[in-house]
Amino acid sequence: MGQLLLRGMLAGLIASLLAFGFAKIIGEPQVERAIALEGQAHSHSHTGAAETQAEHSHDGNAEAADEPELVSREVQAGAGLLTGVAVYGTALGGLFALAYAFISGRLLHLPPRGTALVLAAIGFLVLYFVPYLKYPANPPAVGQGETIGYRTQLYFAMLVFSLMALAIAVSFGRQAFEKLGGWNASILGAGVYLVLVAVAAYALPAINEVPEKYPADLLWNFRIAALGTQAILWAAIGLLFGWLVVGSRERFAR
Amino acid sequence: MSQSAVISGTSAAPIPLKEILPWAVFAGLLFILAMYFVGIEEGAMSIFNSMYVHEFVHDGRHLLGFPCH
Numbered sequence: 485m486g487q488l489l490l491r492g493m494l495a496g497l498i499a500s501l502l503a504f505g506f507a508k509i510i511g512e513p514q515v516e517r518a519i520a521l522e523g524q525a526h527s528h529s530h531t532g533a534a535e536t537q538a539e540h541s542h543d544g545n546a547e548a549a550d551e552p553e554l555v556s557r558e559v560q561a562g563a564g565l566l567t568g569v570a571v572y573g574t575a576l577g578g579l580f581a582l583a584y585a586f587i588s589g590r591l592l593h594l595p596p597r598g599t600a601l602v603l604a605a606i607g608f609l610v611l612y613f614v615p616y617l618k619y620p621a622n623p624p625a626v627g628q629g630e631t632i633g634y635r636t637q638l639y640f641a642m643l644v645f646s647l648m649a650l651a652i653a654v655s656f657g658r659q660a661f662e663k664l665g666g667w668n669a670s671i672l673g674a675g676v677y678l679v680l681v682a683v684a685a686y687a688l689p690a691i692n693e694v695p696e697k698y699p700a701d702l703l704w705n706f707r708i709a710a711l712g713t714q715a716i717l718w719a720a721i722g723l724l725f726g727w728l729v730v731g732s733r734e735r736f737a738r
Numbered sequence: 739m740s741q742s743a744v745i746s747g748t749s750a751a752p753i754p755l756k757e758i759l760p761w762a763v764f765a766g767l768l769f770i771l772a773m774y775f776v777g778i779e780e781g782a783m784s785i786f787n788s789m790y791v792h793e794f795v796h797d798g799r800h801l802l803g804f805p806c807h
């Protein structure tokens with residue numbers, strides 16, 4: 485089990501280097517542009533009579549713009565991004581190994597590489613993509629500082645509902661397995677999951693804090709970059725972990 | 739083994755739950771704590787009080803999809 489965990493963390497670390505490369509090349513230009521916009525908006529609110537506006541932005545996160553930076557932009561976009569993605573990816577790889585240990589031979593009766601790939605696909609959809617559809621990633625300065633607690637709670641509420649929906653869907657699928665067979669039981673499970681998350685997404689309040697006249701291309705490009713970063717991370721973990729758990733003979737087999 | 743199937747071969751025997759559980763508890767908590775530091779610390783919640791962690795991993799926080807500023 486310790487071996488399995490180490491392999492998961494190794495897969496996560498390597499995967500996070502790939503995800504970092506993508507985030508750095510595709511994501512960082514969007515982050516830079518968003519921060520440049522933030523700076524502009526902030527200096528605007530300081531000129532003229534918009535004193536209340538300036539006052540207001542001071543209790544938000546916007547104040548970071550005129551106070552000396554704790555961490556420079558170069559470090560944030562380089563070592564900081566790398567560390568953040570690597571710590572997150574390695575931990576994700578470890579959790580992936582734990583989940584793999586639970587389901588392999590119990591819920592999924594596939595050979596190791598198939599199990600890892602299916603687990604990665606389901607993990608990406610349930611833990612990232614579905615919550616993302618309801619509460620998509622935002623570039624810097626789109627969210628309001630005062631609502632960070634509320635936005636974080638809602639994001640994790642959606643994530644937990646998605647995970648609970650998966651658990652319910654799996655138990656439905658397992659019960660139907662005897663009667664319907666694997667294929668149909670899986671379709672039934674997927675249907676149950678989709679209905680449950682659709683209800684949860686409909687019931688949870690919407691968040692839209694995108695400022696007036698915010699550049700649509702910047703928002704779109706940033707969200708695609710964020711989606712791609714996580715997609716690469718999960719796909720690489722699934723493939724690498726599967727590759728690491730099969731015996732070395734099988735690993736290089738034709 | 740069939741040549742046409744992408745996923746072929748047999749599944750491994752399940753790892754006993756008794757063996758997984760202690761790892762799951764300790765390592766699982768550690769992993770979740772690590773993710774917490776990347777995603778939430780000094781944002782919605784705070785263990786340290788410096789903003790340094792938040793500032794350092796800031797871009798990762800946005801690009802990994804966590805709510806931030």
Ligand SMILES: [Zn+2]
Pocket residue numbers: 624625796800806807
């Ligand atoms: Zn931020």
